[in-house]
Amino acid sequence: MPVKRVEKTPMPVRDPHMRAHDFEEVNEGYCFAHAMFEAERCLRCQDPVCVDGCPVRVPIADFMHAVAANDMEKACRILREANPLAAICGRVCPQEAQCEKNCHMTKRFGPVAIGHLERYVSDWEMAQPMSDEVQEPWREEKIAIVGSGPSGLVCAGELARMGYHVTVYEALHAPGGVLRYGIPEFRLPNSILDWELDQLKRLGVEFVNNVVIGKTITMDDLFGKYGYSAIFIGTGAGLPKFMGIPGESLNGVYSANEFLTRINLMQAFDFPNAETPLKVGKRVAVIGSGNTAMDAVRSALRLGAEKAMVVYRRSEKEMTARIEEYEHAIEEGVEMHWLTNPVEVLGEDGWVTGLKCVKMKLGEPDESGRARPIPIEGSEFVFPVDNVVLSIGTRPNPLLVKATPGLKTHSWGGLLVDERQVETSVKRVYAGGDAVTGAATVILAAGAGKKAAEAIHHDIQSEAA
């Protein structure tokens, strides 16, 4: 098989001027020829180091071989076995920091587009006819999953495959967690999430919306009254942080969570057909540099902002967003203001009018290992803006912990887990994803859900034996 020593096949994308005004998906996906060509670029390394970069250890080389051989069914099987959320991860994983970072092609030609191919194969799978048959659980034990984000969905799927009765409880009116309320349609269409949910329903997983565990039903009742044998907590890290600067409660200031939830879950882009409003003015400043900040700033553009900017206290080098989101944002006309720290939100009659910032310079590395930003004295200036969106991180939600005696956390709110990294301080209560690690990625949460499912199965079976 000839190995093509050429550059990475670029992802076809929609024209930036067009796409910046609607919520349709930006990436169009590879066509068959792209996929065949790109899979041929894989060097078939004896020691496929790409796998080491993958939190769920997808056997990438085998997967590449299957794609190159045009055996999509096999490629799907390999992919799904390791990553139950492949269609989502192919779209939102930071591959450049994981599998593709390790690829031996990376230095000279650019990595093999593992992520794009993951998406291609998943899209192929979604286009195949599916039977309506629902699998019946064959074990007696029931498992409750708290939260329907990535870790909960993967844990649910794995346990259903093992034959357990699985119920997923979701506080909102639609399942998906951050995949539903957080990631916008132009990056992850709801139809993809719905397809993944349908797969789980076919495995017999039951979804119950509008139930807040800890409020509607207590953990004790899940065990006692409802008879669950184990509970998995995948409640994520959904509590927004605020900066604590003056003016944050002015009208027009949003947490990125609120901003994105109004758009994604409540569909404010369709106002007034959808009745949840969102105030987006002509000039929007988003504070932060992660994927959520990019999602928010690009959403602002799509909702009519003429000037949409990212304001970040560190430099471009310390930015935490995926490179693709960053590049797409720039193409769409987002302004980046690095080394700029907001110190006050200015307002008039209760409404935002400006964002007062100070210029920063980089100093010695701080405890995170990154250069510490230091304010430059006398460099204060004001951005006239109509909206400020804070995207400076989130913490695990304390609601369930407050309602559940014995559930222990770190001081910052993350759930404490055992040496296996799965069981909490309460017996038969497991946890994974952002609720344990703090805000991280979809794939890490998926990996944690999978690991917890294995542990739950092991613990239940060893007790039965």
Next chain:
Amino acid sequence: MPKIVEKRRLTPITALYRVDAPLIAGSAKAGQFVILRVREGGERIPITITDYDRDSGLVTIVVQEVGATTRRLGELGEGDEILDMVGPLGEAPDIPSGGHIVGVGGGFGSAALLCLMKELRARGEKTTVIIGAREKNLLILADELAKVTDNLEICTDDGSAGFKGFVTERLQQMIDGGPPGYPDYVISIGPMPMMRAVEKTTRGANVPCTASLDPLMIDGTGMCGGCRVTVGGEVRFACVDGPFFDAHEVDFDEAVSRGKMYVKEEQKAAECQRAAHQEEAA
């Protein structure tokens, strides 16, 4: 989906609904709220729980038809289902025992007092309820409240029933030594201007006062931060830290301003709703 098993008109724009929601009825505490949605694409709105019955699994809510969602709810009747209803949310207020506890309710805020007063009665507390409305016909749940409190004081702006004047004037009389006695603790639930006035009245006499805030919310679980209020200089989320806060510490100016954030959009949504109705009728 939760089914409406009983609906009763209280005023031309206010109705009481008993809804079949056994999970919520089974875990509700006085002072908590639910969030509901009436149609796909509709808003999520918080509504205080007026009453609950663990045995029958029914939750009672009272809703005033002021926006698109509440008006749409008003169009539902017995046997209809509410699309989504989640709860109980928020924390029940911690009301100290002993002394004379006075609940002040304005407009449909009276409905929210019912459950609390019932609970205080069960605890053996001495209570008074002051409810007020513009006129007699707008008073709600007076009979029900009378059954669960030692004294029910009715106020109307026009004097068509009870005391002629505002609830705060009646409260001031009590602070000044009038019957039924000095208030040792005040619970205030109603429109923002009323809660603000009650705060002012109690502040002058150093009477502790808790107010039930109802800012805009989406998820109701602490995720969006849209319901943030400043209390004692600190940012709190009404959905998970509230809805009850020490009234003397609440930044009412800010809360009032934030409450008006979407006035224009609400009008637009209502207009669209009316237009859709006319189209349907035609």
